[in-house]
Amino acid sequence: MNSSALTNEIEDNIVMSITGLCKSFGKNVVLNDFNLTLKSNQNIVVLGRSGSGKSVLIKCIIGLLKPDRGSISLFNEEVSTLGDEALDQLRAKLGFLFQSNALYDSMTVRENLEFPLRRHWIKYNPTEVDVLIKEALTDVGLLDTIDMMPIALSGGMRKRIALARTLILKPSIILYDEPTTGLDSITSKEIIQLIISIKQKYHTSALIISHDMNCVRMASDLVIILLDGKCYACDTFENLKNAEDQKIKQFFE
């Protein structure tokens, strides 16, 4: 196979496919037959009301929660069948931004960013690690906080550090749980730009959970509306915005 054919194939390669995903907590049915496919170099934004199960969805994807039924396959590997070792290998290709940031509060910003690099402890030497950390911090505009503790940062700064930590290994699929929540509009535009530029630079795919219409408009190739545990609609931003359906309209008002 020559290289251009290979690139073509990667272009419309499906990197993630979810079929019939169900998850409930006791009597609380959160996801009920949810389907989704994510292609390579595609950003999908998931819209849904608070408590509709968006965070649960991406936690199932990364294997922090076990789905009750249904299949999740990443790079053609079924997540539920993987052993610890294989799951770990797979996760190396995934980035996950927690809604709560989940920064290690007993470590400095530098140590926080170093942590994901421990996975490759042989691959990088200390100077390379330093370069990577500084690069990631520069991307989010917080290079001067490198030796601070997370507790000394504002909420928005913490979000950006968490984002830097997610992106430091340049994962192929990135799962963002509300990347712009709690940021002012200028910073949030910068973050959206960062998300877009990462996609262009590294040809990553992303699943973005967001309520921020700017983010939805600018960063999405496709928008999915999560309603009653199902994928209620899946289309481009423009199409959904002009949709007649009352339930879809609510989200764009």
Add this chain to the structure above:
Amino acid sequence: MKGNDTILLFLEEVGLIGRFTGKFLSQWFKPRYEWNELLRQCYVIGYKSLPLVGMTGFIMGLVLTMQLRPTMLSYGVESQIPAIVGISIIREIGPVITALIFAGKIGSSIGAELGSMKVTEQIDAMEVSGTNPFKYLVVTRVLATTLMLPVLAILSDAISLYGAYLGVNINGVTSAHLFWMQVFDSISFNDVLPAFIKTYFFGFAVGIIGCYKGYYSTKGTEGVGKSANAAVVVSSVLIFIIDLLAVQITELLGYN
């Protein structure tokens, strides 16, 4: 009915702790080894509890001597004070008091630390970023408590005995040479070894219970408080249970 539920809950808890311990036993010797974190934990856990353990040990030795004195005097065996105090400190009081103080200080802080990491999803974040949180957090802490408590107990014994020496000298004059000779003459290998071995188990119990309570902390800040509290209560009770078992075992083996 209610009693039944309590018993069931208790048994369930015992089962879960057993499983957690099993997980530790099956994981601790497997790579990857978190040496740096282990050393850091040994430093934090061992070195930082030193002042507290030293102080309580000193007071115990001093007070015990002063309390024993009137009785010993009335039996006319005042000269046996160093021997009696030495045996009781080394066999029982040193290890148990040190372990209890250790449970209060370290058990609660491990419970609270892991509990708040759990609640704020930091443990999940570790898992996602390719570090086994059980190895990184639990194995290192349990090993550190297991290794550090015996060291602390020995130091505490020594400081206690020094306290006892001062206690003896408050009312009379005993030379240091005579005091230490009396202490060491009365102590045999069979006094020291079982007491030393049991401190490993005390340390293990404090570490395992603290980690278990924190690692499975329920959501919310209240859950963190509960974890810290339960860690201290359960590990303190466990220390006494282990102590009880230890004395039975040494008795059976004829080392008592």
